[in-house]
Amino acid sequence: MSTLQAPQAPGPSALHASLARPRLPRWAPAGLGLIVIGLAALLLVLGVGFGGSVALGALTYLVLLPTWSAVVEGSRAAVDRLVTSLVWGAFAVAMIPLVWLLWTAIDRGSSTINLEFLTFEMRNVIGDMQGGIYHALIGTLLVTLTAAVISVPIGVFTAIYVVEYGKKNRLSRLVTFLVDVMTGIPSIVAGLFALALFVLLVDPAYRSGFAGSVALSLLMIPTVVRSTEEMLRLVPEDLREASYALGVPKWRTITKVVLPTAFGGIVTGVVLAVSRVIGETAPLLIVAGVADSVNTNVFSERMQTLPVFIYYQYGLATDKGRAYAWGGALVLILLVMLLNLGARVIGRIFAPKKG
Amino acid sequence: MAKSIDVSDLNIYYGDFLAVEGVNMTIKARSVTAFIGPSGCGKSTFLRSLNRMHEVIPGARVEGKIVVDGQSLYDPAIDPVAVRRQIGMVFQRPNPFPTMSIYDNVLAGNRLNSKRMKKSEADSIVEKSLRGANLWNEVKDRLGKPGMGLSGGQQQRLCIARAIAVEPQVLLMDEPCSALDPISTSAIEDLIHELKSEYTIVIVTHNMQQAARVSDDTGFFNLKAAGQPGHLVEFNATKKMFSNPDEPSTEAYISGRFG
Numbered sequence: 127m128s129t130l131q132a133p134q135a136p137g138p139s140a141l142h143a144s145l146a147r148p149r150l151p152r153w154a155p156a157g158l159g160l161i162v163i164g165l166a167a168l169l170l171v172l173g174v175g176f177g178g179s180v181a182l183g184a185l186t187y188l189v190l191l192p193t194w195s196a197v198v199e200g201s202r203a204a205v206d207r208l209v210t211s212l213v214w215g216a217f218a219v220a221m222i223p224l225v226w227l228l229w230t231a232i233d234r235g236s237s238t239i240n241l242e243f244l245t246f247e248m249r250n251v252i253g254d255m256q257g258g259i260y261h262a263l264i265g266t267l268l269v270t271l272t273a274a275v276i277s278v279p280i281g282v283f284t285a286i287y288v289v290e291y292g293k294k295n296r297l298s299r300l301v302t303f304l305v306d307v308m309t310g311i312p313s314i315v316a317g318l319f320a321l322a323l324f325v326l327l328v329d330p331a332y333r334s335g336f337a338g339s340v341a342l343s344l345l346m347i348p349t350v351v352r353s354t355e356e357m358l359r360l361v362p363e364d365l366r367e368a369s370y371a372l373g374v375p376k377w378r379t380i381t382k383v384v385l386p387t388a389f390g391g392i393v394t395g396v397v398l399a400v401s402r403v404i405g406e407t408a409p410l411l412i413v414a415g416v417a418d419s420v421n422t423n424v425f426s427e428r429m430q431t432l433p434v435f436i437y438y439q440y441g442l443a444t445d446k447g448r449a450y451a452w453g454g455a456l457v458l459i460l461l462v463m464l465l466n467l468g469a470r471v472i473g474r475i476f477a478p479k480k481g
Numbered sequence: 482m483a484k485s486i487d488v489s490d491l492n493i494y495y496g497d498f499l500a501v502e503g504v505n506m507t508i509k510a511r512s513v514t515a516f517i518g519p520s521g522c523g524k525s526t527f528l529r530s531l532n533r534m535h536e537v538i539p540g541a542r543v544e545g546k547i548v549v550d551g552q553s554l555y556d557p558a559i560d561p562v563a564v565r566r567q568i569g570m571v572f573q574r575p576n577p578f579p580t581m582s583i584y585d586n587v588l589a590g591n592r593l594n595s596k597r598m599k600k601s602e603a604d605s606i607v608e609k610s611l612r613g614a615n616l617w618n619e620v621k622d623r624l625g626k627p628g629m630g631l632s633g634g635q636q637q638r639l640c641i642a643r644a645i646a647v648e649p650q651v652l653l654m655d656e657p658c659s660a661l662d663p664i665s666t667s668a669i670e671d672l673i674h675e676l677k678s679e680y681t682i683v684i685v686t687h688n689m690q691q692a693a694r695v696s697d698d699t700g701f702f703n704l705k706a707a708g709q710p711g712h713l714v715e716f717n718a719t720k721k722m723f724s725n726p727d728e729p730s731t732e733a734y735i736s737g738r739f740g
Contacts, residue, residue, distance in 0.1 A: 293539045364576040368640070370537055372590035372647055373566030382593050386580040478579030478629065 148198050155191060155207070162187045187211065228459070235456030238449045244457070248430075249419040254446065259454050261420040262435035265335060266461070268424050269414060269431055270404050272339035273346055278396055280343075281350025288351070289358040290380055302355075308348040316344040317409025324413065335421070335429035338414030342403040349402055353395025357388040390473035397469035401462045407433035432458045484550045484567075484650045484681060485510040486531060491545035492710075493523065493530050495538065500526050502710040504545075506700060513673060513682045515692035515719065518702035518734070523711030524685045525573075525655050527702070531683065532568035532653055533561040549651070566594070569649035573656040575636035577628035577643070584624040586639055587611060590647035606646055614642035615672050634665025641672065645680070652676065654684040658691065670695050689735055693723050701731045 151157075166183030170176065188211055196204035246258025284301060292298020320341035324332045361384050369379040385392070415428030416438055432454050440451040486508040493501040501523035508514045516524040529535040530543050533554060547554040554564055569590075577586045587607045591598065598606075607624065611617040616638040620631070628639055637657060644652060654673075658666040673682060673695050686692050692699050700716040715728045726732050 362576070364572060364574060365578060367534065367537060368572065368576045368578070368643075369589070369593065371532065371534055371565055371570035371572075372593065372643065373562055373564075374590070374593040375562050378593055383578055383580075387578070389580075476580075478627070 147200065147203075149203075150195055150198055150207075154194070155211070158187060158191055158194070162190070184215065188215075231452065231456045231459055234449070234452035235454075238453030239456060243450075243453055247419050251418070257450065259432065259435055259450075259457060261417060262430040262432045262454065263457065264420055264422060265414070265417070265429040266404060266432040266458075268422065269335045269338045269342065269410065269429060270400060272336060272424050273342035273403060274396065274400055276339060277343035277346035277350055277399070281347045281396075281399075282354050282392065284347075284351045285354035285358055286380060289355055290376070290384070305348045305351045308344070309352070311344060311348075313341075313345055313406050314408040314412070316341045317412040319344065320409065320413045333413060333415040333428045334426055335414050335424035335431075338410045338429065338431065339424065341409035341413055342406060345403050345406065345409075346399045349399035350396055353398065354388075354392050357391035357395060358384060360391065361387045386476070387478060390476040393472045393476070394469045397465050401465055404462060404465075405433050405458060407437050410434050411437065432461075486651065486681070486683075487546075487548040488531075489546045489548075491527070491530065491543065491547065493526050493535060494542050494544070496540040499710040501530075501702075502712045504713045506713060506716045508681065508683060509698065510681050511677060511679070512697040513677050513684060513695050514698045514700065515696035516683070516685045516700045516702060517687070517689055517692050518711070518714075519704065520687075521711070522702040522704050524702050526711075528653050528655055528683060528685050529570075531651070532570055533559075533564045534570060536561070566590075566647060567649055568651040568653060569644035569647060570653045571637070571641050571644050571655065571657045573659055575633060575640050575660070577631075577636050577639050579627070579629050581628060582625045583620050583628050583631070583639060586628040587642050587646050589643055594647075610642040610646040611639075613645050613672075613676070614638040615668055616642055632665075634661045634668065637661060637665065637669065638672070641669070645676070649680070651681040651683065654682065656685050656687060659687060666691070689723075693719060699723075701726075701728075701734060703730060703734070 162183045165186065166179040169179035169182060174182070188208065191211055192204040192208040195207040242256045243258045244263070245260050246256060247261040248257045249261075251257035284305070288298045288301055292301070320337050323340065324334075324337045365383055365387060366379055369383045370376070374382070410431045411434050414431060414434070416434055417428040417430040421427050421429045436451045436454040436458070439447040439454065441447070488504055488506050488508070491501070491504040492499060504527060516528065518524050526535060531547060531554075535541050535543060543555055545555075549568070552559065578589055581589060584607055585592065587610050588603055591603075591606065608617060608621075611620065616635060619635060620626075620639075628636065631639060637660070641652075641657070658669055661669065670691065673684065676682060684692075684695065696719045698716065699719045699722040701714045701722065702711050703714045704711050715722065715726055715731045717727065721727075722731060723735060726735065
């Protein structure tokens with residue numbers, strides 16, 4: 127019983143061990159950051175190059191803050207400060223290209239975009255006449271929509287087979303392996319495959335938006351399968367068992383319990399897959415071709431798409447061509463952003479709710 | 482409408498691994514039968530084999546006979562889905578459907594089996610089931626709210642309401658109170674007492690006081706040794722089990738000398 131008794135005479139040091147530790151002031155990281163930025167600016171003025179002053183500034187910060195912390199707070203806090211700074215640094219470095227790209231596209235593209243640019247096509251547009259991206263916008267939307275219509279059912283059904291029915295048998299492992307291989311297919315190869323397929327099936331001069339959609343769906347299907355698989359695996363086994371125990375057949379359990387629970391995630395995955403292919407240029411250049419005017423029939427005639435429009439306009443090497451290319455690029459970025467926002471809204475609406 | 486269950490020479494496998502060996506028992510209609518025993522002795526596995534939920538796990542199979550109302554459950558002609566409609570189940574962890582409201586959760590069994598029903602009929606099933614599960618007064622004003630918003634004990638009673646909404650003949654409960662506080666536990670035990678008049682109830686529990694409180698018959702499962710299959714040591718009236726069991730190992734387990 128002696129172990130149950132409280133220690134009778136704790137040493138004075140144990141009693142008075144203070145839990146408080148000296149801490150750096152709250153403003154320390156930010157304040158030091160400002161000082162270091164000032165130093166870097168000074169270096170820049172003194173003639174050290176831009177890259178050099180940024181690197182020196184970052185290095186100074188990474189040395190100073192942990193050292194200061196080590197002196198005041200001790201070694202564990204110093205390591206914490208160092209790693210925190212490194213993580214923030216990595217985040218900043220990752221943000222730079224994104225912000226830069228957005229800024230460049232807005233800077234160079236926004237002046238081009240106006241109502242005419244969005245509603246005119248390029249038919250018979252010569253010299254400085256006003257043209258537009260209407261035909262390419264329609265083309266991109268139709269081709270991508272068709273690609274989604276082809277790949278979403280195939281992808282979702284494949285994922286359902288792999289997760290719900292395959293249960294790690296040989297066929298489902300083979301499917302997973304092939305999907306992984308498909309993820310790595312270069313887009314140009316998908317384009318060539320679609321070209322060869324339609325040349326063989328229809329005729330050698332066949333070009334159409336549909337052929338482009340087939341090429342894009344080759345790129346989309348693996349992404350859709352992968353993301354849907356992940357989402358279906360996230361649905362707890364408990365829910366399936368609860369449904370089985372109510373005497374619900376398996377297919378109904380999948381359609382009424384598993385798919386609704388995973389719906390938000392599946393939509394997000396599909397939209398990510400769409401965003402991945404909406405900017406594909408190479409396969410569309412090969413099989414959908416280049417066109418100047420609106421074509422709303424995906425099954426016949428060439429169809430212009432935004433990436434191909436951008437590529438073609440930039441290739442003209444004229445001021446107007448460059449401006450149009452940037453305008454088209456900005457519209458494409460906005461389109462992808464809109465898609466992602468839409469996916470978030472849908473994901474939130476269908477997410478399982480609490481309370 | 483309650484039915485009795487006759488089990489004879491039942492062996493339960495996970496793949497090649499024999500998990501439970503040679504079970505024989507008769508579970509009486511309109512009574513509560515409890516299974517006790519140490520972890521891993523196959524109580525839950527046996528319970529799941531009673532409504533063919535065991536085979537949901539890949540590679541799992543059963544040898545032997547379970548007869549309910551003259552029909553052998555593992556006969557090739559038997560549809561497991563039909564069995565599960567007759568023999569409902571409540572799980573250890575409450576598992577309401579997260580995409581559905583309280584109302585839809587209760588009706589899930591009916592709706593998912595695509596039974597068409599009028600609004601008034603649906604309403605009366607919901608009220609009857611929730612009253613049956615002692616939950617009606619707590620949720621009647623928020624039937625449209627998500628089932629996941631309830632507390633753990635309420636969620637478990639919602640799952641019981643969902644299970645009795647399809648009017649099964651037998652209700653299997655796999656440690657229904659293990660995740661609940663004493664108040665919710667007592668609510669569910671009261672409920673088990675009430676449900677006994679209409680349903681055959683089989684409950685797995687780790688809590689021997691609970692088995693003593695709620696059950697009419699008790700089965701004690703045990704392992705001979707680690708890695709060996711579990712088996713039914715003794716099956717007797719609860720009063721006898723807890724006062725004067727036939728087997729010395731039952732007495733040892735109940736009095737807390739091992740396990």
